[in-house]
Every structure is written in structure tokens, then in C-alpha cells.
Amino acid sequence: MVNISVDNQKIEVEENALLIKVLQDNDVEISHFCYHEALGVDGNCRMCMVEIEGAKRPQIACNTLCKEGLKVHTKSPNILKVKQEILELELINHPVDCPVCDQAGECSLQNYYMDFGLYGSRHSVEKTKKAKHVDLGSNVMLDQERCVLCARCTRFTQNISKSNELFIIGRGDQARVSSAPNKPLNNPYAMNVIDLCPVGALTSKDFRFQQRVWFLDSVESICHGCSKGCNITIDHNTTKFDNDRIHRYRPRRNMAINSYFMCDEGRLSFHKENKKSRHFPFNASTLRTLMCTDESKKVMLANASLSVENLSILKLFCDKYSIELFSLPIVDETFGDDWLRNSVRSANASALEFLEISSSYEAFLKAAQTSKLLININHPLLFENIESHAKIMHFTTHDFEDMGDMRNIVSFASYSHENGTLINSDNIIQKFSKSLHNIHSENTLHHIFTQIDNTLYKTQETLWSGYISKQLGLGFSDIQKMGTKLKGVNNA
Amino acid sequence: MRKIFELSPQNLEKLSALRKQYPEQKAIVLPLLWMVQNQLSYLSEEGMQFIATELDVPYMHVYSVASFYTMFIFEQPKKHLIEVCRTLSCALNGADDVKAYFDDKCDDDVEVIEVECLGACGGAPMCAVDGKYKESLDDAKLEAILKELKC
Ligand code: SF4
Numbered sequence: 001m002v003n004i005s006v007d008n009q010k011i012e013v014e015e016n017a018l019l020i021k022v023l024q025d026n027d028v029e030i031s032h033f034c035y036h037e038a039l040g041v042d043g044n045c046r047m048c049m050v051e052i053e054g055a056k057r058p059q060i061a062c063n064t065l066c067k068e069g070l071k072v073h074t075k076s077p078n079i080l081k082v083k084q085e086i087l088e089l090e091l092i093n094h095p096v097d098c099p100v101c102d103q104a105g106e107c108s109l110q111n112y113y114m115d116f117g118l119y120g121s122r123h124s125v126e127k128t129k130k131a132k133h134v135d136l137g138s139n140v141m142l143d144q145e146r147c148v149l150c151a152r153c154t155r156f157t158q159n160i161s162k163s164n165e166l167f168i169i170g171r172g173d174q175a176r177v178s179s180a181p182n183k184p185l186n187n188p189y190a191m192n193v194i195d196l197c198p199v200g201a202l203t204s205k206d207f208r209f210q211q212r213v214w215f216l217d218s219v220e221s222i223c224h225g226c227s228k229g230c231n232i233t234i235d236h237n238t239t240k241f242d243n244d245r246i247h248r249y250r251p252r253r254n255m256a257i258n259s260y261f262m263c264d265e266g267r268l269s270f271h272k273e274n275k276k277s278r279h280f281p282f283n284a285s286t287l288r289t290l291m292c293t294d295e296s297k298k299v300m301l302a303n304a305s306l307s308v309e310n311l312s313i314l315k316l317f318c319d320k321y322s323i324e325l326f327s328l329p330i331v332d333e334t335f336g337d338d339w340l341r342n343s344v345r346s347a348n349a350s351a352l353e354f355l356e357i358s359s360s361y362e363a364f365l366k367a368a369q370t371s372k373l374l375i376n377i378n379h380p381l382l383f384e385n386i387e388s389h390a391k392i393m394h395f396t397t398h399d400f401e402d403m404g405d406m407r408n409i410v411s412f413a414s415y416s417h418e419n420g421t422l423i424n425s426d427n428i429i430q431k432f433s434k435s436l437h438n439i440h441s442e443n444t445l446h447h448i449f450t451q452i453d454n455t456l457y458k459t460q461e462t463l464w465s466g467y468i469s470k471q472l473g474l475g476f477s478d479i480q481k482m483g484t485k486l487k488g489v490n491n492a
Numbered sequence: 493m494r495k496i497f498e499l500s501p502q503n504l505e506k507l508s509a510l511r512k513q514y515p516e517q518k519a520i521v522l523p524l525l526w527m528v529q530n531q532l533s534y535l536s537e538e539g540m541q542f543i544a545t546e547l548d549v550p551y552m553h554v555y556s557v558a559s560f561y562t563m564f565i566f567e568q569p570k571k572h573l574i575e576v577c578r579t580l581s582c583a584l585n586g587a588d589d590v591k592a593y594f595d596d597k598c599d600d601d602v603e604v605i606e607v608e609c610l611g612a613c614g615g616a617p618m619c620a621v622d623g624k625y626k627e628s629l630d631d632a633k634l635e636a637i638l639k640e641l642k643c
């Protein structure tokens with residue numbers, strides 16, 4: 001450890017720690033375009049200049065290592081002037097079209113200009129024109145005029161996705177980001193470059209022109225697209241004459257799971273959450289008669305993306321009424337890769353073992369054949385091929401194709417409408433929060449089953465303290481913000 | 493069928509010599525770009541793909557390097573190529589007029605482009621006609637060039 005001083009404040013840091021990271025970790029504001037924790041140092045934008053005592057000229061914080069006695073000033077008049085000059089250069093050929101730019105409100109260039117910019121422009125020469133709407137592929141639109149050439153996007157395709165589609169071509173005032181002719185941006189993680197871009201040069205075809213970012217409400221959640229459980233921020237809002245609606249998913253930093261990224265398929269999976277489904281109300285006493293009274297054999301198949309809380313309440317319910325409970329994770333071998341995407345597409349598949357829910361396909365088929373009643377909790381298998389003679393009772397979050405006798409359908413709230421926890425493929429348990437409020441005022445699964453049998457744990461809190469914590473070996477409050485790794489079932 | 497690019501025997505020899513010369517294979521991108529352009533008169537997609545495969549670098553790397561230099565061209569040029577230097581010495585000595593002269597007088601068989609310093613600043617203003625340097629250009633020399641190209 002060494003001692004450094006930043007704006008006359010003493011900080012103790014690891015020797016050779018990267019100065020810009022130290023500043024960020026200590027909440028010292030440091031402007032920057034090109035440095036990114038996941039992409040490393042590039043040193044091309046010069047926005048991170050700081051004054052270092054003893055050094056003749058300002059230095060870039062992103063390429064300075066901390067040594068004993070380092071004295072740094074981030075806000076001296078000289079530094080502010082340097083930043084102003086860099087920003088002035090940045091704007092020579094910038095179109096300044098912030099009023100129609102989707103990045104406005106979350107644009108580094110705009111923010112820094114507000115902080116340090118030179119308000120009266122001194123430019124008189126004509127601006128260089130470049131391409132304003134280049135469709136790079138994979139839902140990514142490029143506006144070359146807004147680009148600050150920080151090379152974050154190109155470094156992403158070179159070093160992280162390793163697909164090498166984007167490079168900077170040309171030079172001088174003609175330098176611009178581009179893909180090669182006939183070789184569009186095409187990889188399953190392509191849309192991450194939109195988040196990486198510090199300005200409005202890269203925007204999402206899916207999101208652009210939809211909403212102003214300052215009108216969005218953000219909630220921390222977990223992607224339900226596969227068992228990796230990438231951390232996300234759900235941006236949603238309610239506008240006039242419309243329901244609460246999700247406008248985008250953004251990856252949220254979690255170094256143990258997804259670092260800064262997520263896959264495109266997961267990113268776009270919110271469209272399903274926005275889909276309006278018909279509302280099928282439930283009648284507790286009818287359901288009670290159907291599921292709880294007679295002695296005939298009953299089988300329940302639960303979707304393995306249901307939260308730990310929902311699976312638990314089903315488990316308790318089934319145990320009590322001798323219903324055989326199964327949950328079959330959905331596996332898609334073509335989906336997985338060696339980075340984030342996992343072939344197990346059910347977000348909570350790892351929870352089944354902890355909750356002692358059978359996931360045997362054979363056993364389920366066998367049980368289903370002799371069963372009188374099949375209770376389907378949102379599992380696609382039973383929406384499609386129904387070869388059983390048993391009566392099927394559907395609990396569903398979305399309309400499905402062949403709805404048949406609609407008296408046997410109950411709708412319930414999907415994951416964005418409630419709080420819950422998931423256990424990912426690495427046995428990390430994480431919380432997600434309710435984001436949507438009033439799309440179809442659905443009942444949660446928990447509510448439905450506690451209405452059917454009101455001796456079950458009424459709230460998520462009591463369910464946790466009474467049942468789940470015993471199964472998992474930890475309490476709800478033990479779950480860290482970035483998730484907590486569970487000990488496996490076998491070595492618990 | 494897709495055209496496959498192959499180096500000529502002489503260029504193949506040069507390549508194997510270069511491989512020994514440079515420990516970092518990426519350094520051979522530039523000489524190879526020249527070889528491809530010399531053979532085809534421009535850089536085709538197949539040609540650049542050949543370089544990428546040969547040196548095991550991404551295609552986009554080759555393309556981005558080539559795009560940095562004004563002297564590499566990506567489309568089949570016209571019959572003749574006049575490269576007018578526009579960098580400082582030439583610019584001060586009237587590169588603009590040279591360019592304007594050719595633009596005005598040359599017919600459709602001739603491609604006139606501006607390039608950066610060709611390393612002949614002592615003979616500014618200058619240009620290269622199909623690769624041959626023409627220096628200290630004045631009215632007479634310009635006319636002679638046109639005659640040579642039969643415009
Ligand atoms: S497009 Fe965005 S991320 Fe890419 S170089 Fe330009 S400013 Fe940086």
C-alpha cells in the first residue's frame with residue numbers, strides 16, 4: 001500500500017493501482033471517454049487529464065500508476081482549461097444535434113461540455129460531413145459525425161467479442177468507425193457497443209426515438225433469458241394514455257457474473273414482458289375443489305424460470321395435497337457459448353435441486369400418463385403437445401397458441417411484476433425487483449395459491465424465514481447486493 | 493465462383509524474405525498491400541482477404557490499415573492514374589493549380605487523385621503519372637504529360 005493525495009485528500013491505495021480507477025472508486029469525478037474497466041487503457045481521448053505535482057505537463061489519469069507520495073489535482077484552473085480546449089477540438093466537426101439525439105441526458109460529451117465547455121463557439125470553418133445513419137447490423141445504428149473516436153466499440157469487437165467487425169478507417173478529419181463493405185456487425189453480443197459508446201454515435205434501432213432517457217424509471221433486475229442470470233437495469237415508464245411499459249434492458253455491472261455486458265437476445269427479451277395478454281381471473285374455491293379435494297392422481301409441471309419464492313409455494317402446496325411436482329428446465333444446445341450464454345434457458349434451473357423438485361423428464365411423462373389432472377404452471381411443454389387424457393389446468397403469464405377451453409386458464413404476473421430471487425448456473429442467488437405496475441394488474445402466483453389455501457405462508461418474508469432459508473442454508477437478508485454464492489446441495 | 497487471389501511467383505519470394513525480416517508478422521500488411529495493388533491495380537476484397545488469411549490478422553485490420561493511406565484504392569481505377577501530391581511543399585508551390593489543370597483537361601480514361609507527400613518535396617509541385625514521378629511541374633511539363641497520355 002502507498003499513500004497518495006488527490007485534491008489534497010489523502011488516500012491509501014495499492015502500489016501501481018491505475019489512477020483513474022482509484023479516482024472512480026473514491027467517487028472523485030474524472031471525465032473520460034476511452035478508458036473502460038472492461039476494455040482497458042487506450043489513452044486516445046485525453047479527457048482524463050490531471051495535474052501531477054512535479055510533472056511538467058498534465059498527465060492522463062488512465063495511464064498513470066500510483067506511487068508513494070503521488071500528488072494529484074483534478075480540478076486546478078489549468079486542468080479545467082485543458083479540458084475546455086480538448087472539448088473545443090471535439091466540437092470542431094461535431095454536428096451538435098443533441099436535441100434530436102437519443103443519447104442526450106446520458107451523453108458523456110454533453111455532460112462534460114456542460115461542466116467544462118467553452119460556451120461561445122469560436123469556430124468559423126465549415127464542418128466535415130460524414131455518414132449520419134449507417135446501419136451497422138445487429139440493431140446498431142452509427143452516426144459518424146457524433147463519434148469521438150474513443151475506439152471503445154472497436155476494442156469491444158476486437159478484444160471481447162473477438163469478432164473484429166468494427167475498426168476505425170481513414171485518418172485525420174476523415175477517420176471514422178466502420179465495418180468492412182459486405183461484412184456487417186454480426187455477433188450475439190453486438191448491442192453492447194451501444195452501452196459502451198460514451199456519446200450518441202451508436203444507438204439502438206430498438207430504442208432510438210422511443211423515449212427521452214430522463215423520463216425513464218430504472219429498476220434493478222435479473223435477465224430471465226437463460227440460467228446465467230445477467231444483472232440488468234429495467235428502464236420503464238408510464239406515459240399518457242398508455243400502460244406502464246418497458247423500453248429497454250441495460251446490463252448492470254456484476255463482476256462475478258456478466259461484468260458489464262449481456263447478450264442481445266436477453267437484451268431484447270423485454271418485448272415479451274410488454275406483450276398484453278388476456279386477463280383470466282381465478283376463483284379460489286373452484287381451484288380448491290379441483291386441486292385439493294378429491295383423491296385422484298394429480299401432476300403439476302412448473303416452469304423452471306419461476307422465482308425461488310414461487311417454486312417454494314408450489315412445492316409446499318403440492319406436498320400438502322399429494323400432488324406430484326415436476327419442473328423441467330428448458331435446454332437449447334444451440335444457445336450456449338463459452339462466455340455468458342448458457343444452454344439451460346430456464347433462469348432458475350439451479351433452484352430445483354435446493355428445493356428438492358424433480359426435474360426428471362421420464363418420471364414426468366410416466367406420472368402424466370396415469371394422472372387425472374395436469375396442472376401447468378407456465379411450462380411451454382404443456383402449451384404445445386398435449387397428448388395426455390388428463391384434464392389440464394393452465395396457469396399462464398402470456399397468451400399461448402391453442403388456448404382451448406378457456407375456463408381452465410388462470411393468468412398470473414410475470415417476473416417484471418413482482419420481486420423475487422433466482423439461483424443462477426453458478427449457484428449464485430440474486431434478487432430482482434418489481435418494475436412494472438399496472439399493465440394488467442395481474443395476481444402473483446403467491447397470491448393465487450395462498451388464496452386457495454390460506455394456511456400457506458402469506459408473505460414472501462414468512463415464506464423465507466419459515467421454509468426457504470432452511471432449504472438454502474441462508475436467510476433473505478444474507479443475500480448480498482451482487483448475489484451470494486450458495487454451497488452446492490451435495491456439499492452443504 | 494468466387495475469385496481467389498494468388499500472389500505472383502516473384503511476390504511469393506518477396507513474401508518469404510519479408511517473413512524472416514519481421515518478427516512481428518503484422519508488419520507485413522503494408523508490403524503485402526502494395527503487392528496486391530501492383531498485381532491488380534487496386535485492392536480487391538479477395539486480395540485483402542488473402543492478406544488477412546496469410547498473416548492471420550482480422551480482415552478488418554487489413555482494410556483499416558489500407559484505408560489510412562490515400563494511395564491505396566479499393567476500386568478498379570481508370571486506364572491511367574495521376575496522383576497529385578497535396579502536402580505542404582507541393583501545396584505551397586501550387587498543387588491546387590496542378591490538380592485543377594488535370595481535372596479540367598483530362599478525359600475519362602484518366603483518374604486524378606490527391607495524395608499525401610510522395611517524398612519528392614525538392615521537386616514541388618509534383619505528381620506521379622502511372623507511378624512515374626514528374627517533378628517541378630510548370631505549364632510546359634503539364635502539357636507534355638497530357639500529350640504522353642494522349643488526352
Ligand atoms: S462510435 Fe462511440 S464507442 Fe465507437 S469510437 Fe465512436 S464514440 Fe467511441
Ligand code: SF4
Pocket residue numbers: 223224225226227228229230258262263264265266267340341342
Ligand atoms: S446470457 Fe442469458 S442471462 Fe445473460 S443476457 Fe443473455 S439470455 Fe439473459
Ligand code: FES
Pocket residue numbers: 031032033034035042043044045046047048049060061062063
Ligand atoms: S480516458 Fe484517459 S485518455 Fe481517454
Ligand code: FES
Pocket residue numbers: 577578579580581582583608609610611612613614616618
Ligand atoms: S510535399 Fe509533395 S512530395 Fe513532399
